[in-house]
Amino acid sequence: MSTSAWWPTVVVLVIATIMDIRTHRIPNWLVLPFLAAGIVVSGATSGIRGVWRSLEGVGLAVAILGVLCYLRGLGLGDLKLFAAVGAWIGPGQLIYALLATAIAGGVLALGYALWHRSLGNSLDGVGDIIAGLGKSGFRPHPVLNLDHPAAHKMPYALAIAIGTLFSFLHG
Numbered sequence: 001m002s003t004s005a006w007w008p009t010v011v012v013l014v015i016a017t018i019m020d021i022r023t024h025r026i027p028n029w030l031v032l033p034f035l036a037a038g039i040v041v042s043g044a045t046s047g048i049r050g051v052w053r054s055l056e057g058v059g060l061a062v063a064i065l066g067v068l069c070y071l072r073g074l075g076l077g078d079l080k081l082f083a084a085v086g087a088w089i090g091p092g093q094l095i096y097a098l099l100a101t102a103i104a105g106g107v108l109a110l111g112y113a114l115w116h117r118s119l120g121n122s123l124d125g126v127g128d129i130i131a132g133l134g135k136s137g138f139r140p141h142p143v144l145n146l147d148h149p150a151a152h153k154m155p156y157a158l159a160i161a162i163g164t165l166f167s168f169l170h171g
Contacts, residue, residue: 004041005088006168008034013161016081020157026077031084038087057086057094064098078156085164093167100170101163105156112154 012034016026035058042050061083068074082101086094 035084097167105159
């Protein structure tokens, strides 16, 4: 972990979380310059090895979260935010951040479902998604996806922020 990554990452995650909660969007004007700055700072502090480490972090985030975006279970703003975080922290720490984010996201989703009194429907939906993968292959579920008008959309930037900050503290 680079100490130069701590404050810029915290600032961007706080802004992204506030915007995601308020608007259900994470804007490109926030994450794309942050991603580019992560690559530049890594290059300036560690040379070409730093640039490669940043690009590996971006690639790992895109490879893992891209699957969830393809299945329409995660928005592209979340993917771009995590890719930008990957540019700052690199692939090693990103693994910890991804695992912690998955746990935080699960806990937040449980709380979100309880708050909206939809826990039973949410659990049924998980079963339907798993069964659907077996029946119709690896494609988005026809109803249980972000594009469906009745979908409960949880702002995931908070989970990304919690997971990333955990990776700084314990990774």
